[in-house]
Amino acid sequence: MPEILLHPVLADVTRRLTERSAAGRSAYLERVRAAAVRGPARGRLACANLAHGFAASDPPEKAELARGQKPNLAIVTSYNDMLSAHQPYVDYPPVLKDAVIRAGGLAQVAGGVPAMCDGVTQGRDGMQLSLYSRDVIAMSTAIALSHDMFDGTLLLGVCDKIVPGLLIGALSFGHLPAVWVPAGPMTSGLPNKEKARVRQLFAEGKAGREELLEAEAASYHSKGTCTFYGTANSNQLLMEVMGLHLPGSSFVNPGTPLRDALTREAAAVAVRRTRQYDAAPPLGEMVDEKVVLNACVALLASGGSTNHTLHLVAIARAAGILLSWDDLAELSAVVPLLARVYPNGAADVNHFHAAGGIGFLVRTLLDAGLLHEDVETIVGRGLRRYTSEPFLADGELSWRPGPSSSLDEDVLRPASAPFSTDGGLKVVRGPLGTGVVKTSAVAAEHRFVSAPARVFDDQHDFLAAFSAGELDGIDLVAVIRYQGPAANGMPELHKLTPALGVLQDRGQQVAIVTDGRMSGASGKVPAAIHVTPEAALGGPLSRVRDGDLVTLDADAGLLTVAADLAHRTPLGSASSGSAWAGTGRELFAAFRATVGPADEGASIFPVPAAAAPEVPLVRS
Structure with missing residues (x-):
């Protein structure tokens, strides 16, 4: 096979990201390597400590844990039986433990992490805890791993904030190898x-x-992940392209023999990656600049969730890497859109998987020079391993080459014949701040909207105005402000989508501009989201008035207002005091006070040491 040259834009973004991240990445790797030199701590625990660590174990396991020779894996699970995506995990710990023992190791359930569903909490007060839950999950993961009993980790998670939180938490124990174990989508x-x-x-x-x-x-x-291509399924695709799932494992349905075989193999792989066996590169070494950018490319090529403009930035920073929205936007200009999966198509993830799925996506992007092939994965070095697909032959798990061409070009296409020549993610800038627009599901004729603002400080006020007919027959840009991370936890505003879609279908010019989120199901209405600086911190949205002419030009990357905001006093406010209480919200006041801006990942965790900031890209 002739040598494939890396696309020059990907090469340039990689170079600049590596240079920009040098100080933070170096400091992170120094911590990882220092922990690795110390090695697993179980053998050096005092007798009382170790006795606490295996007190509940069966006698044979207790003896092995006391001996300290076999690797002991931590299982961190997001299981609950209310949510379809996580219910399949009910049976995973005993299956994983059995597979780990057969592979020569031991395993303990080290802890659980919360797993909430944005689908249940949409439009409810509980949604204001959703984004914060990512960092709670990260901290919960760290607590689970803090007992110094473990030589590797098996992480069980699927949905929106769960996978990013698990990864951020596991990166704080980056000296340990880690394998993610998916559960698959419902039929x-x-x-x-x-x-x-x-x-x-x-x-x-x-x-x-x-x-x-x-x-x-x-x-x-039924059981399994929702089948539309929102944040949950974007998580699964990204984890596979990052080399943290087994090849072809993300979209295998629950309750099937192949799903069970893949779960068992994930456990065996985790054992083999420990220092007692292959001494493979640990998680912190694996997740480098190339792996992070591979995730960005895969997100763009598949039309994935806008929530990952927050999560990928936060994940990267947990590994000492200073990813920016400009990196994503620059890649989006050259990464073609290769998938049409709802909300930017009629198909669901099962159709995507049947058409060739992640294996074909990786193959065509590698062949186009749009992915880094020379990366470490849990099955060895080289991303081309992820062009294969798993199958069962006489009950035995094996892999074979995946499709070399799409089996349904209405759903999945090669890079040489894409649905669009760009990845459908734009960064917009202007006097209203900086935001993100997902254009892959927005028709070309709707990507430019210039109309009077209708300003709301609460999504329910917008819905009330819609129900009262106040928005009928007019062009408008709905400015939904005080929805940022410091205001109220940056809830998803997906409840607005049907109403906005109705107005658009009636022939009205309509768009939304918000410092909140619109979820992985962002659809046909143009939406400038994650606008920063947010209104609650004095951002320009706090000075917009009803009737101001707002222009959102997604293709040109512009977000402007025909008004002088400089001399205006901010109006409106975020909920505070007793209004921001109930449904557990009062417990998160410290998060509201310390959370960072959207373009830094909307995280409560410190930013890694950094070189001098780059000048933002200027585009004509």
Whole structure:
């Protein structure tokens, strides 16, 4: 095979990211290597400490843990039985323990992490805890691993904040090898376009709650991840492209023999990666600048969740890497859009997987020079290993070459014949601040909107105005402010999508500008989201008034207002005091006070040491 040259833009972004991150990455790796030199701590625990660590174990396991020769793996799980994506994990610990023992190791469930569902909390007060839960999960992961009993980790998580939180937490123990164990998506139910149609009818008062619930229950109908391509399934794709899942394992349905075989193999791989066996590079060494940028490329090429403009930045910083929105935007200009999966297509992730899935996506991006091949993965060095697919032959798990061409070009295409020549993610800038727009699901004729602002400090006020008919027959840019991380935890505003879609379908020019989030299901209405500086910290959105002419030009990267904001006094406010209480929200006051801005990952954790900041890219 002839040598494939790296795309010059990817090469340049990699070079600049590496230079920019040199100080932070060096400091991080120094900590990782110092911990690795000390080695597993179980053998040096005092007798009382070690006795506490194996007190509940069966006698044979207790003897092995006392002997200290076999590697002991920590299982960190997000299991709960309310949420479909995490319910399959109920049976994983005994299966994993058995597989680990057969591979020559030991395993203990080290701890659990919370797993909340944005689908349940949309439009509810609990959504204000959603983004914060990522950092709680990271801290919970660190607590689970803090007992110095472990030589490696098996991490069980799927959905929105869970996987990024597990990864951030595991990177704080970056001297340990880590393997992620997915659970897979539910089988296909009611088509997503039909679900969206019923939602819009309900928003217009043309369908009742009974009809709406029937449609929702037919879509979200069984165990496994929801099948649309939101943040949860974006997580799964990214973890595989980062080399932290087994090849081809992300979208295998729960409760199948292949799923069970992959779960067992993940345990065996984790044992083999410990220092007692292969002494493979640990997690902190694996997740480098190239791996982070591979995740960015895969996100863009697949039309993935805008939430990852927050999560990838936060994950990178946990490894000492200073990823920026400009890096993502520059890559987006050259990474083609290769997948059409709802909300930017009719297919779901099962259709994507059947069309060739992640294996084909990796193959065509590698062949186009748009992924770094020379990276470490949990199955060895070289990302081309991830062009293979798993199968069972006489009950034995094996891998074979994946499809070399798409099996359904309405869903998945090669880089040579993409749906779009760019990745559909734009950074917009202007006097209203800096934000992100996902254009891959927005028709070209809707990417430029210039209309009077309608300003709301709460999403419920917008919905009330819509229900009252106040937004009928007018062009508007809905400015939904005081929704940033420091204001109220940066809730997703996906409840606004059906109403906005109704207005657009009526022929009105409509867009949304917000310092909040619109979720991995951002759709056909142009949305400038994550706008920073946020209104609660004095950002320009706090000075916008009803009637100001706001222009969102997604293609040109502009977010402007035809008004002089400099001399205006901020209006409105974020909820505070007793208004920001109930549903556990009062417990997170410290998060609101310390959380960083959206373009730094909206994290409560410190930023790594950095070189001098770069001048932002200037585009004509």
